[in-house]
Amino acid sequence: MLYSRYPALANSLPRFPLLSGPTPVRPMYQLMDRLGHPSLFVKTDSLCSPVWGGNKVRKLEFLLGDALARDCREVITFGFAGSNHCTATAVCASAAGLGCTSFLSEQENAQYVRKNLLTGFHAGAKLVHTSLETMQQDSERYVADQLRRTDSSPYVVPAGGSSPIGVCAFVAAAFELAGQIAAGELHEPDYLFVPMGTAGTAAGLVVGLRAAGLATRVVAVSVVDPDYMNGEKLCQIANSTAELLRTLDPTFPNFRVSAGDFMEETGFFGGGYAHITEEAAEAIQLGMEDESLPLEGTYTGKAFAAMISYAREGHLHDRLGLYWHTLNAVAHPAEAQNADFRNLPDPFHRYFTEPAQDE
DSSP states (O other): OHHHHSTHHHHHSOOOOOOOSSOOEEEOHHHHHHTTSOEEEEEEOTTSOSSOOSHHHHHHHHHHHHHHHTTOSEEEEEEETTOHHHHHHHHHHHHTTOEEEEEEEOOOOBHHHHHHHHHHHHTTOEEEEOOTTTHHHHHHHHHHHHHHHHSOOOEEOOGGGOSHHHHHHHHHHHHHHHHHHHTTSSOOOSEEEEEESSSHHHHHHHHHHHHTTOOOEEEEEEOSOTTTSOHHHHHHHHHHHHHHHHHHOTTSOOOOOOGGGEEEEOTTOTTSTTOOOHHHHHHHHHHHHHHOOOOOTTTHHHHHHHHHHHHHTTTTTTSEEEEEEOOOOSOOOHHHHTSOGGGSOGGGTHHHHSOOBOO
16 A cells, blocks of 8 residues: 555665555454443454564564665564564564564563574574663674675664664555545544554654654554653654655655654553553453453553553543554464573573463
8 A cells, every 4th residue: 555655665764574465454342332332343453464463563574675675684673581573573584584683671571582582593583682771882893893704784673673664664554544444344444452562563653653644643552661762752653654655755745743743641651661460461461351352461462451441431431442453463473492401691580490470
């Protein structure tokens, strides 16, 4: 849909094909019954590709396409130890024939951290333990060293894939949703609930919905410390992305995103990254019981909890709420999960030897 509307982008935004096609959208009837019949839908990116699932795959189509167009041999990226983004980057980079190095910092321990570390390592990623304070310095030193040794500079994929090129993927995703609305799969949503970590998903949807002529309000549910990511920074990411698209295709609409174009929801963070709140725990339970929808406590459970809260408080009365499901559902390779964690670098062993909270 984005390329049919703006055909110049097809040649100026190279992609490495990963997506299987538009991801499904459906009503959540059981949850609607439980909550008193608000209109609630879900759009599921969980199985968007046979390679991997979740929202990161959309961004990686564009980021890896750009890396290949620049003749890079390796990508580097960043995140917390259990980063879904770093795992997705490792798996998808391997599919594209690219090396991968992940710079990973400390976080609260959880079962998914173990899974992601093993899967990323199995996919061939080099795992580098670092801190938030030294991550940029460490990665810059690595890039300089690689350039000196191999005469090739690694392609830098920012945390969450939330560079303007990566964010363009969710501009395209908004046009995908517009196509599903036009096809009658759902009415135009009033609210669209999505986690806000590095904000690339939310920012791209804000830009894309506006460009597609939809009035849907994105509810960006904060899952990280507001000093790290907030509505002001989301605006900056969104506007940088819109400017890139206008540069590549001057017919792309000329507008600037401001705080009034979306809703920043901070009430479900819980005071710590990867800290599972009571609201998220309930959302995880209801998502599975009512809709067979697997959620986790760091991102998706908090966004789903926000939608449930809005429905209970009457904010979705006579309005349609859409939850955009961003969690991967492609199985972690059994060979990876059965591997000995002691093959990983020593700083990551504690995630396997110390107590871990549930998903």
